[in-house]
Amino acid sequence: MNKFTYYFKNRFVYFFFFLSSFFFFFFFFCCLFTRSSSTIVSNKRVNKRKFIPPAFSNINTKFELLSLEATLQLASELIQAHNLNKDQATALIQIAQMMASHENAEEVKKVQTHTLPITIIHGVFGAGKSYLLAVVILFFVQLFEKSEVLTVGNVRPWKLLISSSTNVAVDRVLLGLLSLGFEKFVRVGSVRKIAKPILPYSLHAGSENENEQLKELHGLMKEDLTPLERVYVRKSIEQHKLGTNKTLLKQGHKPVLLRTQYRCHPAISAISNDLFYEGNLVDGISETERGPLLEWLPTLCFYNIKGPEQIERDNSFHNVAEAAFTLKLIQSLIASGIAGSMIGVITLYKSQMYKLCHLLSAVDFDNPDIKAVQVSTVDAFQGAEKEIIILSCVRTRQVGFIDSEKRMNVALTRGRRHLLIVGNLACLRKNRLWGRVIQHCEGRRDGLQHASQCEPQLNHLLKEYFEKRAEEKQKKSEKDKSKDKSHSQKDMV
Ligand SMILES: Nc1ncnc2c1ncn2[C@@H]1O[C@H](COP(=O)(O)OP(=O)(O)OP(=O)(O)O)[C@@H](O)[C@H]1O
Structure with missing residues (x-):
């Protein structure tokens, strides 16, 4: 399970990809993805096995994700297909490295000491952060789908959660996904604040109240959580509310910088x-x-x-x-x-x-x-x-x-x-x-x-x-009048 969120901080936007035992959780306005959107709202308990993030795993664990080589190959295909620039490509490769299976004890140890399972992407305005996130989501989906094919026996169910501190930000990622032809998602949040093209994918929340939304999100996730995971989710929410996870993220994480802006005329961007x-x-x-x-x-x-x-x-x-x-x-x-x-x-x-x-x-x-x-x-x-x-x-x-x-x-x-x-x-x-x-x-x-x-x-x-306009109006009313006249003449005949 994986998830990300982004904060608006100073004048930059950060993305955090935070991998943890089975569940990635941040909160606020949320969107849930799954192999089949119908399974999200289903009440059936799924037969699941614990997802062990590679970076947290030890050598005794049987890894089920793709090898590093295959994961990097998948990332490189997406980089080409979606024309990611150098900085965006670096970010996706870092995520791919974070997500790959590691085959020997030494590799795992290296990952554990050097790579925390977090990627921070820090970008200027219009640098394609939302666009990159949409591509990253496609990467995760394809990675999990490919991993499933390799896994014999029980297929591990997976879900992906994306959340942000604003509705607009979530919707921009989802609009990006729609434009990339992906629509297996459910949008959670106040219907009034969801962008029109995303409304058909929304789960009716009907409440402005954040706590209500949180409750709803809890409800959605409860089905699939073990007691231990529930504790983790609760702690994550508390940390997020207190802002303590920001401190954690400040500790030694080098963000990937997206420096290219694709929005403004160069004369406008020159000011900033x-x-x-x-x-x-x-x-x-x-x-x-x-x-x-x-x-x-x-x-x-x-x-x-x-x-x-x-x-x-x-x-x-x-x-x-x-x-x-x-x-x-x-x-x-x-x-x-x-x-x-x-x-x-x-x-x-x-x-x-x-x-x-x-x-x-x-x-x-x-x-x-x-x-x-x-x-x-x-x-x-x-x-x-x-x-x-x-x-x-x-x-x-x-x-x-x-x-x-x-x-x-x-x-x-x-x-x-x-x-x-x-x-x-x-x-x-x-x-x-x-x-x-x-x-x-x-x-x-x-x-x-x-x-x-x-x-x-x-x-x-x-x-x-x-x-x-006045002329056009005049002409139109004259036309209407003559139409009415001819109708009433016909009626008389
Ligand atoms: N590699 C790329 N090549 C060409 N266009 C791109 C690339 N990446 C993003 N774009 C385009 O740049 C524009 C801005 O992207 P996006 O909205 O994702 O930026 P953002 O960083 O989320 O913006 P902001 O934070 O300022 O709202 C979009 O039109 C997007 O399609």
Whole structure:
């Protein structure tokens, strides 16, 4: 049994592959895999034998997994088939080494002393962590399937559990699996928070409450656990809650680093590379592959807005002028033929998010694309990406927590083709980090614009769009009228 989880820690994401006696367990939002999804929910007790992880085994144990050579061969086939880059390949090979059977006492001893059964993968944004996890899952599935063929007699049942601290992160791995043609999984969690394409694979949890989800997970696993394993699972949950397993993972584990990002246009990734990664980040994507969606739309732009920040009773900030400009920008994009689902608006303040949502729902745009625009706080956007990101900075007197490095890094790295920052130039320029962001924008053609200068162009665009729509509406209603007329004439005949 195996499992993994990942934490969002500092500005990086870690994956832990943690192998233990029979069961791999971490908790939170979980997803269970098995040879047959129906067996997960079955109440039948399975005739199982203990899974002995190679790294923990001693020489007296009869190993049933593939040999090191065969396991590495399987990993190498997957590396080729899924075009894993060098860093991703290193990670998969490390996992393969961890999972292989070892044939003699010396090998086992070496593994026990040098390799703890944990792999930590540490990657920059858009480095293919979710993608790699999906491939790792395929690797485990194939490894177990091949091992079963070799095992004579009782087939050892296996399950794989994946969990994370966010729903989005779990769903991204599952979406990756679906795109790789694998769908034998069951998603556990609150239905409201599960991505639409994953819903058909969900086990109805019906509760927002984490404890409820944990109980459900316990229930799911109870069937297959021996008392000793139950103790282990309980301890793992406690450790996870207390965060003590993080300390364990910090002890001497060298993470595999994924340095290549595949998401952002190089001009967008350059900001984070400069601010947070000391130039170590590599672009796996070219400028041409992330060309602009519209001729008039800059890849990177800081829109300077003059309008004061306002504080709400709950100490959250909003900025009416910024919200109004952001709305105009969104409308102009949709008027130019961009699908709403391609646009994401990130703001660092809840109050601004509500203001924007209210404006969007109130605007008489008669267009479902408006509804498809995702407006979220930076925390809720973690793990997501959009072709166009509009970032509303809100603050005008002080920078506030918008210079939190982690938040800034997430906000600046969600856009694939366009990053449009809406903010107060004078205020943000004073901040060390934001000052550098603005420098990056200034270095691009049309990278720094004043709202008052670009608004006439947006207004013109919208005027033409609304006139065209009004014309179309008029034509449609005339057509409908003439249809009604001909129907009533027919009725009279
Ligand atoms: N080796 C690769 N070659 C080409 N594209 C890749 C490779 N690995 C991943 N990708 C692509 O890179 C994009 C980002 O991958 P993914 O979402 O897995 O990154 P991530 O590290 O989980 O991102 P984040 O943590 O920022 O949310 C995806 O479109 C994925 O298909």
